Structures are given as structure tokens and as C-alpha cells.
Amino acid sequence: MRHTNxxxxxxxxxxxxxxxLELKNLHAEVEGEGIxxxxxxxxxxNKGEIHAIMGxxxxxxxxxxxxxxxxxxxxxxGGDIIYNGESILEMDPDERxxxxxxxxxxxxxxxxxxxxTTLLRESYNTIAASRGREExxxxxxxxxxxxxxxxxEMNPDFLxxxxxxxxxxxxxxxxxxxxxxVLQPTLSLLDETDSGLDIDALRVVSDGINKLHGEExxxxxxxHYQRLLNYIIPDFVHVMIGGKIVKSGGKELAFELEEKGxxxxxxxxxxxxxxx
Amino acid sequence: MGNLTKAEPSILHNLAIHAPENTPQWxxxxxxxxxxxxxTAFPHRKIEEWRFTDLKPIERTEFVPLSEAGVLPATDIxxxxxxxxxxxxxxFINGRFQEKYSSIGGLGKGVTVGNLNANASHETVSSYFDKxxxxxxxxxTMFNGVMFEDGAFIHLEKGAKAEAPIQVLNxxxxxxxxxxxxxxxxxxxxxxxxxxxxxxxxGLSENRYLTIPVCEVKTKKGAHIHHVRIQRDSINALHVSRxxxxxxxxxxxxxxxxTLGAKLSRNEPRVVQEDEEVNxxxxxxVLIDGEQIADTHSVMDHRFSHANSxxxxxxxxxxxxxxxxxxxxxxxxxxxxxxxxxxxxxxxxSIDGLVNTKPQLEIFADDVLCSHGATIGQLDPEExxxxxxxxxTEEKAKEVLTYAFALETIENVKVESVHKLLIEEVYxxxxxxxxxxxxx
Ligand SMILES: Nc1ncnc2c1ncn2[C@@H]1O[C@H](COP(=O)(O)OP(=O)(O)OP(=O)(O)O)[C@@H](O)[C@H]1O
Ligand SMILES: [Mg+2]
Numbered sequence: 001m002r003h004t005n006x007x008x009x010x011x012x013x014x015x016x017x018x019x020x021l022e023l024k025n026l027h028a029e030v031e032g033e034g035i036x037x038x039x040x041x042x043x044x045x046n047k048g049e050i051h052a053i054m055g056x057x058x059x060x061x062x063x064x065x066x067x068x069x070x071x072x073x074x075x076x077x078g079g080d081i082i083y084n085g086e087s088i089l090e091m092d093p094d095e096r097x098x099x100x101x102x103x104x105x106x107x108x109x110x111x112x113x114x115x116x117t118t119l120l121r122e123s124y125n126t127i128a129a130s131r132g133r134e135e136x137x138x139x140x141x142x143x144x145x146x147x148x149x150x151x152x153e154m155n156p157d158f159l160x161x162x163x164x165x166x167x168x169x170x171x172x173x174x175x176x177x178x179x180x181x182v183l184q185p186t187l188s189l190l191d192e193t194d195s196g197l198d199i200d201a202l203r204v205v206s207d208g209i210n211k212l213h214g215e216e217x218x219x220x221x222x223x224h225y226q227r228l229l230n231y232i233i234p235d236f237v238h239v240m241i242g243g244k245i246v247k248s249g250g251k252e253l254a255f256e257l258e259e260k261g262x263x264x265x266x267x268x269x270x271x272x273x274x275x276x
Numbered sequence: 277m278g279n280l281t282k283a284e285p286s287i288l289h290n291l292a293i294h295a296p297e298n299t300p301q302w303x304x305x306x307x308x309x310x311x312x313x314x315x316t317a318f319p320h321r322k323i324e325e326w327r328f329t330d331l332k333p334i335e336r337t338e339f340v341p342l343s344e345a346g347v348l349p350a351t352d353i354x355x356x357x358x359x360x361x362x363x364x365x366x367x368f369i370n371g372r373f374q375e376k377y378s379s380i381g382g383l384g385k386g387v388t389v390g391n392l393n394a395n396a397s398h399e400t401v402s403s404y405f406d407k408x409x410x411x412x413x414x415x416x417t418m419f420n421g422v423m424f425e426d427g428a429f430i431h432l433e434k435g436a437k438a439e440a441p442i443q444v445l446n447x448x449x450x451x452x453x454x455x456x457x458x459x460x461x462x463x464x465x466x467x468x469x470x471x472x473x474x475x476x477x478x479g480l481s482e483n484r485y486l487t488i489p490v491c492e493v494k495t496k497k498g499a500h501i502h503h504v505r506i507q508r509d510s511i512n513a514l515h516v517s518r519x520x521x522x523x524x525x526x527x528x529x530x531x532x533x534x535t536l537g538a539k540l541s542r543n544e545p546r547v548v549q550e551d552e553e554v555n556x557x558x559x560x561x562v563l564i565d566g567e568q569i570a571d572t573h574s575v576m577d578h579r580f581s582h583a584n585s586x587x588x589x590x591x592x593x594x595x596x597x598x599x600x601x602x603x604x605x606x607x608x609x610x611x612x613x614x615x616x617x618x619x620x621x622x623x624x625x626s627i628d629g630l631v632n633t634k635p636q637l638e639i640f641a642d643d644v645l646c647s648h649g650a651t652i653g654q655l656d657p658e659e660x661x662x663x664x665x666x667x668x669t670e671e672k673a674k675e676v677l678t679y680a681f682a683l684e685t686i687e688n689v690k691v692e693s694v695h696k697l698l699i700e701e702v703y704x705x706x707x708x709x710x711x712x713x714x715x716x
Contacts, residue, residue: 069665072657093664094673102665109662113680122676123666162680179666 020084020187020218021045021068027078028067037063039243040079045187048215052229052254053222055240056262061222062106064240065189069103070096083187097123098130100186104176104193106222111163116175119163120145120182127183148181152208169196177205181212188212190221194228206231226258239265286318287339288419291456294341295422301396302424305406309421316415328600328632329571333540334486334514339456342370342425346452348481353377353447356478358693361443364389366428368446371457371487373426377445386436386469392427392460400431400464408462408492408520411544416516420458420490427460432469432499441472441691446489448510450481461491461519465499465527472502474694479510479537486514493521493529497551500528504689506698509537511566516542525551532689535562535570536701546575549611552582560589561685563705564597571600578607578614578644587618590685592678592705593629600632605646607639614641618648623655623681625674678706 021043028038037060045051053061067074068081070093080087088096111119125135136144149156152174164172173196180188190209194202209232213219221232229237229251237253238245239262246268247253292313295306318335319326350369357365363382366389367374373391380389388395395401411417428444446459465471477487487509495501501521509515515538521529535541547556562570576585591599601620622631633650655677663673679702686698 071661073661092670093661094667094669097665097667105662109656109658111659111662111677111680113683114663114676118676119663119666122668122672126667183666 018047019044019082020047021220022082023068023079024082025079026064026067026076026081028063028074028076031073031075036077037074037243038067041240041243041245043238043245045218045220047218049236050213050219050221050232050234052234052237052251053220053240053245054224054237054254054257059240060243061240062191063243065103065191065220065222068096068189069093069101094126097183098127100131100217102180102183102185102188104173104180104188104190106191106195108164108167108172108176110165110167112165114163115160116163117145117159120179123179124182145182148178151181151211152178153204154178170198170201173197174201174205177208181208184212186217188217188219190219192222192224194223194225202228203231226254229254241265241268286335286415287337288318288415288456289313291339291341292419292422294343296425299393301393306422309406309418313415313418313422316413316418318415325573325602328598329540329542329569331540334516337454337484337486337514339486340453342455342457344453345455347455348450350447350449350480356445356447356476358441358443358474358691358697360441360691360693361474362440364438364440364442366391366442366444368426368428368444368459370448370455370485371425371446371459383438383440383442386433387438387471388429388431389442390429392429392462395429398429398431401429401462404464404492404494405462406492408494408522409490409518410520410546410548411518414518416488417490417518419456420460420488420518423456423458424460424490425458427462430461430463430471430473432465432471434466434468436466436469438469438471441474441694444473444475446475446477446487448477448479448485448487448513450483451485454484454486457485457487459487459489461489463491463493463501463503465495465501467496468498469496470500472691473504474691475503475505476508477506477515477537478508479513482510482512484512484514484539485510486516489515489517489519491517491519493519495521495523495527495529497524498526499524501530502690503529503531504691504694505531505533506694507533507535507537507541507543508701509541511537511539511568513538514540518544520546520548521556522548522550523554523556526553528555530557530688531559532557532686533560533572534686534698534701535560535564535572536705538570539567540569540571542571542573544573544575546577547585548577549579549583552580554580554582555584557585557688558587559685559688560587561682562589562591562599563682563702564592564599565594565705565708566597567595568597569600570597573600573602573604575604575606576616576618578605578611578616580608581610581612581614583611583614583616585614585616588685589618589620590682591620591622591631592625592682593622593631594625596626596628596630598630598632601650602634602636603648604636604638605648607637607641607644607646609640611641612643614644614646616644616646616648618646620650621681622650622652623678624652625654625678675706679703682706
């Protein structure tokens with residue numbers, strides 16, 4: 001460590017308390033197949049921050065989000081995931097959800113036969129119980145849920161429909177953010193929530209996300225389009241290529257990417273890759 | 277088909293000498309069936325129709341006549357009563373009519389709810405009883421025709437609408453020796469009449485018995501019948517059922533069969549179209565576990581133009597249970613404009629479970645729309661993960677998904693207490709089977 005003066009140390013300590021998510025040289029592969037997808041990801045996300053991850057198709061963005069949420073299809077082969085100061089590698093996906101991790105899926109899964117309300121009441125109450133919040137009785141829950149519907153301007157009819165079954169692409173995405181609103185996570189991983197939303201929907205959903213975001217939670221959003229970042233303004237933008245974060249910057253990086261594409265960073269990815 | 281007379285007499289052949297006596301009103305029926313039985317061999321697995329279903333549990337059980345089986349009385353019968361049927365209930369214990377638990381005559385004039393013995397001289401009984409049943413070379417229907425003690429008789433006069441569902445409750449009691457019961461049912465709905473029937477088979481203990489219910493249904497012009505069949509036999513019981521329904525012009529017959537019990541069950545529902553413009557359903561839900569074998573062989577016989585038919589057969593298999601489905605759809609040569617849907621969906625929860633499925637379409641007309649499909653799958657790991665990411669434990673997620681899979685088939689059961697009861701049964705099954713690890 002080069003800086004040893006007191007004020008720096010103090011800053012460090014404070015920061016530690018505010019770190020929501022820290023990925024340390026995270027490696028992950030497809031379980032049982034030996035295909036490595038994440039090749040040493042480092043990332044630090046503090047309370048109150050919004051991080052955007054961009055990068056070409058197939059670079060590992062969704063995999064990263066799923067690994068943090070605990071998808072059993074992937075095996076962490078190196079490094080660590082620190083959430084609120086503790087490693088969560090050994091936790092099941094539901095335990096991570098209880099601890100406040102939320103993944104809005106790039107491709108939300110259809111669950112025929114399970115209504116949105118059933119899912120949400122079940123989820124809300126288990127999560128509330130484990131986070132020390134009060135459980136809501138059906139009437140209170142109804143009021144609560146309606147308020148959240150308004151937030152994303154979703155039609156109440158969707159409550160009694162099977163989760164995502166027959167929903168349009170955009171409706172599924174909106175439903176994910178609706179769930180986020182209901183569950184009030186500490187860490188939201190939003191995987192291409194903007195893809196599939198029409199222009200008006202994008203505005204509504206973004207407004208919703210902005211309202212949900214506060215000092216105590218953090219958001220990591222994965223997107224291909226700079227446009228989303230006009231609505232949801234990120235504190236940091238990261239570029240992921242070949243299973244690693246190869247460049248980080250402020251929101252201006254998104255404009256640069258929009259203009260130049262990823263080619264100019266590919267070489268950076270290689271150099272970094274060989275240097276390790 | 278060549279299986280006549282050559283085989284040795286089976287346990288059913290041997291038992292047939294114990295046919296009920298002092299029932300002169302049925303002597304023709306018994307005589308005819310005895311003759312047929314004595315020249316028909318017990319089926320075996322070399323016959324295509326029985327390829328997957330081993331009948332050894334029947335052949336090797338030393339069944340005795342009911343009078344020698346040492347049957348215990350039934351207790352707590354009332355808890356199986358559905359409240360909607362308080363004025364319209366028929367109760368049978370081991371195939372014998374129980375007048376004191378039954379409630380007849382409560383549905384008013386046009387509706388007869390009674391037992392066959394008391395209605396033997398009813399014109400409808402003489403016209404239809406044992407004449408609708410049509411199962412080729414089938415020792416089980418023949419045996420029933422020789423041995424039946426009594427049966428349920430439901431008749432609706434022209435235009436009569438049964439204002440409450442009719443419950444036909446079949447209870448089977450514990451006994452020191454295995455016995456055979458032969459319940460019987462005749463339902464005739466005259467023109468423009470309407471009725472809902474809840475047929476329930478319940479084993480009160482875990483003993484071995486064989487029940488062979490034979491049910492004949494006639495749905496005349498413009499009549500509507502809803503027929504819910506619940507099989508909750510003892511876990512060691514053997515159940516071979518033959519429900520057959522005929523559907524006349526503009527008539528509708530909708531049946532929903534829920535299979536939960538029995539060690540071995542073979543259910544052969546059939547619907548025969550008798551004129552144009554009909555609508556029928558033959559849905560099924562099978563939830564099995566352990567060593568259970570549940571076999572459904574169905575026939576939907578489209579003989580005239582303009583039919584709408586629907587068959588959703590859903591199956592959940594756990595443990596080393598085994599499900600067999602053979603769904604025949606016939607569309608005869610001149611039967612045009614048929615819209616027929618058949619789907620068999622199987623959810624396999626365990627490694628050792630087994631599913632055989634065979635949709636069988638035989639279509640001889642050209643202007644028909646027949647969709648059919650069969651799937652065998654496990655719970656989708658993506659669905660499990662999705663629910664887990666929303667805070668459900670893996671166990672709970674699997675339970676919810678299994679429950680959701682099964683529930684679809686009972687949504688059309690409109691009698692409230694029965695719908696509720698079935699939901700509870702589904703819930704109990706999914707709870708009890710909180711599911712071996714899904715292999716992705
Ligand atoms: N289960 C799997 N089996 C095999 N390959 C996989 C599996 N999961 C992911 N991959 C591969 O890992 C790479 C990263 O996939 P991922 O979905 O994380 O990309 P992404 O960055 O989200 O892409 P996009 O922008 O198209 O959504 C891809 O090449 C993908 O094919
Ligand atoms: Mg992706």
C-alpha cells in the first residue's frame with residue numbers, strides 16, 4: 001500500500017461498511033462441462049450506487065448476474081462473491097434472495113399455473129420474515145401490491161395471470177421490475193431490462209427504478225444501449241469482454257462505446273488476458 | 277382374436293360360480309355374461325392392449341366371495357358425503373347398496389336416483405341395462421355382468437335438470453381376505469336434460485381387493501352430463517373400470533377422472549358419438565407414487581360429422597410408479613368437420629418412475645382437425661431457479677410447480693366441495709412427494 005496516512009485509512013474503513021457487492025477475481029464455468037465463462041471478474045459496488053455493465057454478446061454479462069444470484073448451472077472455480085461483508089458462495093439462490101439479492105432476468109421464465117399474486121405473496125412473506133420485516137395479511141398485501149403496480153403502471157389483471165405465461169416480451173420485463181418493487185432488494189441485478197420495452201414503457205419502467213433506488217440499495221444494470229442510461233444515470237460504467245471487466249469509467253464511457261463500438265477494447269482484453 | 281378358450285380358467289372364472297342368487301330379474305343378464313365369460317380367456321401381456329400392464333397381481337391373489345372374506349363394517353361414512361348432494365346420494369359398500377345412508381327422491385319429479393334392483397322393471401333399465409357396455413372380449417365386464425349385486429340407476433326425464441349433483445359413493449372396507457366387488461351404474465339422460473354426477477371410489481383401509489366398476493351412460497339429444505370420477509382406492513387395491521358413454525345429437529358429455537389410489541388400476545373410458553353436433557371431454561389426472569401402476573386406455577369414437585372432443589390427460593409419477601396411457605381417437609369415414617384435441621403430459625419426478633404413452637389416431641375422414649401430443653418431462657430447472665431467486669426454497673419451488681402442473685385438469689370440476697377436495701388431494705400429493713432431486 002502506498003498511502004498510509006490516517007485520513008485514507010479512515011476512508012477505506014467507511015467504504016468497507018458501505019460495500020454491498022464485491023467480486024474478487026471471480027471465475028466460473030458451466031457446471032460439469034469445464035467451459036470457463038467468467039475469467040477473473042473484479043467489481044466493487046457501494047450502497048447508493050448504480051453500475052452499468054456493457055459488452056458484446058456472449059461476453060458473460062448474464063452469466064455474471066446468474067452466478068451472483070446463485071444459479072446451479074454454474075460453478076465458481078475461483079475467487080469470491082462478497083455481499084454485505086460476507087461470502088455468499090455457499091448460499092442457495094433462495095437464501096441470497098432472502099438476504100436481499102434480486103435478479104431481473106434477461107429472459108424471464110414462464111411458470112404456467114402459478115399466478116403472479118401467489119408467487120409474490122409467497123416471496124414477499126418469506127423474504128420479509130428473514131429480513132425482519134413484518135409479514136402482511138392478505139388485505140394489507142393487496143393494498144401494498146396495488147401501490148407497486150402503479151409505480152410501473154401495470155394493469156391489475158396481470159396479478160391473476162400465471163407468471164409470465166403468454167406475456168409479451170415487454171410485459172415480462174415490466175413484470176420483473178414490478179417484482180423488484182414488491183420485494184425491495186438491497187442489490188438489484190437488472191439484466192437487459194430495457195430490451196423489448198417500447199419507448200413509453202422504457203420511460204415508465206426507468207422512472208419506477210429511479211423511485212425504488214435509494215441510499216441503502218445498489219443497482220447493477222446490464223444493457224446494450226446508451227439510451228437507458230439517459231433515464232437511469234449510472235455512477236460507473238464497466239465494459240465486459242471475454243469474461244472479464246476490461247475497462248471502467250463514468251457515464252461518458254457509455255457515449256464513447258456508442259460511438260466506437262467494442263473493437264478498440266478487444267485488444268485491451270487480450271493484453272490484460274495475457275498479462276495475468 | 278384367438279385367445280378364446282385355450283387358456284386355463286382364471287380366478288375370475290372360478291369365482292363366477294358364486295353369482296348372487298334369488299335375482300330372477302337379472303337371470304338373462306347373468307346367463308348371457310356367464311356364457312361369454314366361460315369362452316373368453318383372461319388377458320395376458322402378449323396381447324397388444326395389455327403389453328405394458330402386468331395382471332399378475334390379479335391372477336395371483338386368492339380372492340374369495342364377498343360372503344367369505346370377513347369384511348368389516350364401514351365407519352365414519354358421513355365424512356365422505358359431499359354437502360351439495362344431501363338430497364341425491366347413493367351409497368354402496370363393497371358393491372352392495374346401502375339404503376340407510378342413501379338419499380333418493382330428493383331431486384323432484386323428473387329425476388330418478390336409485391338402485392338398480394329396485395328399478396329392475398323400469399322401462400329404461402330394460403331398454404339399456406347391459407346393452408350399452410361394449411368392450412371386446414373383456415372378461416372384466418363379463419365378470420361384472422355375472423356377479424353384480426346391485427348398482428346405481430340415474431334417470432332424467434325429458435327436459436329435467438338435476439338441481440344438485442348426484443353423488444355415487446362406493447366404499448370398500450377392510451377384510452381378512454381379498455374380495456372382488458362389482459359396482460354397476462346406468463345413467464340415462466333423456467332429451468334436453470342436465471345432470472352432474474360425482475362417482476367416488478374410496479378404500480377405507482389398506483387391504484387388497486379388486487373392484488370392477490362398469491358404468492353405462494346414455495346422453496340423449498341435447499342433454500348434458502358432467503361426470504366426475506374419483507378413484508381413491510386402498511393402496512393395495514386393484515381397480516379395473518369400464519365407463520362408456522354414448523352421445524346423441526347436440527348432446528354433451530364431459531368426464532374428468534382423477535386417479536389417486538390403487539396398486540394397479542386400469543381405466544378404460546370410452547365415448548361413442550351417435551349423431552352430429554356433439555361435444556365431449558375425457559380429461560384425466562393421475563398422481564401416483566411408490567409401486568403404483570396406473571393405466572388408462574381410452575377411446576373417443578367419432579362416427580358422425582361435427583364433433584368437438586377434448587382430452588387432456590395429465591400424469592405425475594414419483595417413486596417407482598408406472599403410468600401407461602393409450603388414447604385412441606377414431607374418426608370414421610363420413611365423420612367430417614371433427615375438431616379433436618388430445619394431449620398427454622407426464623411429469624416424472626423420480627429416476628425410477630416409468631411412463632409409457634401412445635396416442636393412437638385412426639382417421640378415415642379428410643376434413644378433420646386433430647391435434648395430439650404427448651410429452652414426458654421433469655420439472656424445468658430454469659423454473660425452479662426462477663422461483664428460488666424469488667425466495668422459495670428448492671423444495672417449495674418444486675412443490676409449487678408440481679401443484680401447478682396438476683391443478684389445470686381439475687379446474688373444470690364445478691362442484692365446489694369436490695373442487696376443494698381435489699385441490700386438497702393434489703396438495704397432499706405434492707407435499708408428500710416433495711420430490712427427489714431433479715436432474716437437469
Ligand atoms: N449453460 C451453458 N452452456 C454452455 N455455454 C454457456 C452456458 N451458459 C452460457 N454459456 C456461454 O457463455 C457465454 C456468455 O453467455 P452470457 O449469456 O453470459 O452472455 P451475455 O454477455 O449475457 O450475452 P448477451 O449480450 O447476448 O445477452 C456465451 O458464449 C454462452 O454461449
Ligand atoms: Mg445476456
